Amino acid sequence: MNPLYWWLTLAVLLFCIGAYGALARRNVILVIMCLELMLNAVNIALVAAAQFRGGSEGAGSLFALFIITLAAAEVTVGLAIVIANYRNKRTVQADRFDELKG
Amino acid sequence: MEVTPYMKIAVALIVLLPLFGFVVTLLVGKRFGARAHLLPVAMVSATAVLSIYAFEWVVRHHEEPFVWNAFTWMAAGRFEVTWGFQVDTLTGVMLLVVGIIGMLVHYYSIGYMHGDGGYYRFFAYLNLFMFTMFVLILANNYLLLFLGWEGVGLCSYLLISFWFGKKSASQAGKKAFLVNRVGDFGFTLGMFLIFVTTGTLQFTGVFEKGEMIGAGTLLWICLLLFTGAVGKSAQFPLHVWLPDAMEGPTPVSALIHAATMVNAGVYMVARSYPLFIHSDVAMLVVMVIGTFTAIYSAYIAITQNDIKKVIAYSTVSSLGFMFLALGAGAWAAGIFYLFVHGFFKGLLFLCSGSVIHAMGGEQDMRKMGGLRKRIPVTFWTMLVGAIALIGVFPFAGFWAKDEVLGGAFVGGHYIVWAVGILTAFLTAVFAFRLIFMTFFGECRASEEVQHHIHESPKVMTVPLLLLAIPSAVLGAVAGWPPESGWIHTFLEPVFFDVEHEEFVWLGEGGGLMLFSVLVALLGVYVAYQLYIRRTDVPGRIADRFPLAYEASLHKMYMDEIYEVAPIRSTIGFAGWLWTFFDVKVIDGAVNGLARLWDLFGQGLRPLQTGRVQNYALSIFAGMLALVIVLAWFWGA
Numbered sequence: 001m002n003p004l005y006w007w008l009t010l011a012v013l014l015f016c017i018g019a020y021g022a023l024a025r026r027n028v029i030l031v032i033m034c035l036e037l038m039l040n041a042v043n044i045a046l047v048a049a050a051q052f053r054g055g056s057e058g059a060g061s062l063f064a065l066f067i068i069t070l071a072a073a074e075v076t077v078g079l080a081i082v083i084a085n086y087r088n089k090r091t092v093q094a095d096r097f098d099e100l101k102g
Numbered sequence: 103m104e105v106t107p108y109m110k111i112a113v114a115l116i117v118l119l120p121l122f123g124f125v126v127t128l129l130v131g132k133r134f135g136a137r138a139h140l141l142p143v144a145m146v147s148a149t150a151v152l153s154i155y156a157f158e159w160v161v162r163h164h165e166e167p168f169v170w171n172a173f174t175w176m177a178a179g180r181f182e183v184t185w186g187f188q189v190d191t192l193t194g195v196m197l198l199v200v201g202i203i204g205m206l207v208h209y210y211s212i213g214y215m216h217g218d219g220g221y222y223r224f225f226a227y228l229n230l231f232m233f234t235m236f237v238l239i240l241a242n243n244y245l246l247l248f249l250g251w252e253g254v255g256l257c258s259y260l261l262i263s264f265w266f267g268k269k270s271a272s273q274a275g276k277k278a279f280l281v282n283r284v285g286d287f288g289f290t291l292g293m294f295l296i297f298v299t300t301g302t303l304q305f306t307g308v309f310e311k312g313e314m315i316g317a318g319t320l321l322w323i324c325l326l327l328f329t330g331a332v333g334k335s336a337q338f339p340l341h342v343w344l345p346d347a348m349e350g351p352t353p354v355s356a357l358i359h360a361a362t363m364v365n366a367g368v369y370m371v372a373r374s375y376p377l378f379i380h381s382d383v384a385m386l387v388v389m390v391i392g393t394f395t396a397i398y399s400a401y402i403a404i405t406q407n408d409i410k411k412v413i414a415y416s417t418v419s420s421l422g423f424m425f426l427a428l429g430a431g432a433w434a435a436g437i438f439y440l441f442v443h444g445f446f447k448g449l450l451f452l453c454s455g456s457v458i459h460a461m462g463g464e465q466d467m468r469k470m471g472g473l474r475k476r477i478p479v480t481f482w483t484m485l486v487g488a489i490a491l492i493g494v495f496p497f498a499g500f501w502a503k504d505e506v507l508g509g510a511f512v513g514g515h516y517i518v519w520a521v522g523i524l525t526a527f528l529t530a531v532f533a534f535r536l537i538f539m540t541f542f543g544e545c546r547a548s549e550e551v552q553h554h555i556h557e558s559p560k561v562m563t564v565p566l567l568l569l570a571i572p573s574a575v576l577g578a579v580a581g582w583p584p585e586s587g588w589i590h591t592f593l594e595p596v597f598f599d600v601e602h603e604e605f606v607w608l609g610e611g612g613g614l615m616l617f618s619v620l621v622a623l624l625g626v627y628v629a630y631q632l633y634i635r636r637t638d639v640p641g642r643i644a645d646r647f648p649l650a651y652e653a654s655l656h657k658m659y660m661d662e663i664y665e666v667a668p669i670r671s672t673i674g675f676a677g678w679l680w681t682f683f684d685v686k687v688i689d690g691a692v693n694g695l696a697r698l699w700d701l702f703g704q705g706l707r708p709l710q711t712g713r714v715q716n717y718a719l720s721i722f723a724g725m726l727a728l729v730i731v732l733a734w735f736w737g738a
Contacts, residue, residue, distance in 0.1 A: 019722060022715075022718060023715055023718055023719050023722060024715075031715070094713065094714060094715055095713055095715070097712070097713070097714065098711060098712035098713050099712060100710065100712035101710060101711055101712030101713075102706075102707040102708070102709065102710030102711075102712070
């Protein structure tokens, strides 16, 4: 079997775990961690595809590098929001932030 | 025909000078204080001279009217209206009346309004009035005429309620405006109908097609136009505004509510002569309304005690007389009456103003008397006006009134003629009742008022004298010989194919004249007996016939009838509209719609949980759906 499929299977598994965690966990920090998990799953898929399918030189790896950079920025902003929210509400439980309830 | 440029310039200036005077005086007149009259009076004097020039031009070229379409006012498809002017002999007569009386009233106002707080405003309005009145009579199409028509209505409103601090004055202004709206509505509909039927509003274009319009349509056109005339010229049942209009300053009553504006209705019907002539029913309506108004208001005038109210009802009666003439087919006689009536009725109003001025603002004749020696100029000029009004040979009213009655008689309208004679009798009674109560007998004013009685200044008495001259001689100048005088030949191009009825036998005309003069003199004699010799008799008559007396004194309860029928029901209807229709239906619909959207929104509310993970779930679900759909299509 083509080794690419194993890598892709791993990526899908990681993505699903991340998606489940992001939707189901109440703790915002855990949610952010799960987002990272999803991003890294995508990274694995991109790098694996670049390795086994070839194509334009290093384009897949380049995407992965961009994603790592963006993920760093994103998690910084995300954690800053979490801290700011914590100062107001003394909690990091996502379901307690419901001021916008209609 | 080649028109001299002078005439164009003259017509343009006649219209523009008063407009200029109005604008300047309104804007900066206040700074000139007691000299604010200088510009408006100068403007009006110039227009009077130009009016005489235009009149003289018409005399020289009376076969062919002067027509000048200055520029297009508005155009849309087939519809085109110009600022077009027309001077024919009918316009010439009107120009003379408006120009000369307008000028004299301006001079008179200098004295009468002296020291009034709104001095400059008064003259500004008067100039605006002159502008709109000239537009009205010079227009060569119905819409421009209507512009002037509404303009004079506006000025009438502004000047009636000139002393707006007085409640009754502002109410009277509103009343005049609203009652005229009724008539103007008819006029507007008439114009619509004319345009739909003939495709134009130009007089010449409309009148060319006058004969071809179907009888039913033509009747409607004439009746609707006449409705406008009924409002403007204060005919029954829309006459109620004119007596109340006496709340305005007296020069206004003389200029607007006697000599010029109220004639606009008569003028318009005369102008529409080629339409009316083809509709016998419309002519009959005009005649009946005119005749009824004439006798009706003469009857009211007999018991009024306010000196201006008497003359006001007399004016309504005279206007009725004019419509009587037009309706009876005596077109030239009707315009003749309008012509001389402008002068002597303007004179009577200005004289009454002079009396009021002398009495320190008193208008009740019961508190006057014996003024003959104290204010001789006013007395003599007013006497001339009264004699002219009742139509005694050889004063102006005699010639005109006689032609009107003669026209009715030879037209076979004997009942109308009889009513006219009765009206003439009543006119003589109330005119000399006014003269006797004001100028003869003992003075009934308080000591203090008596002490201050004084003749008016020159600037007021000279216009009186200048109006007294035409009131005395104009009839003979324009009307001799009877039935074929100068005015008839002059107006012939306008009233081109009137069937001229002749008296059946020689001396019939003379007999009628003699009879009407005798009736007038009888009226004077009756007034003399009642108000000089046996002053207790009028009260006894009133006690004997309380119903007739009260009806006359209360103006036939016309205001009360209006109060009950149209006004109350309108207010009631408006109240229903407010409490039911507006609150329940309109507000209900709006609120109901709002509630519907509210319910809809309430239904959607649970979607907005405010929890970020719920939103994330929907994003995820959406993305998943998208992926599945894309995979489906790519797979296939």
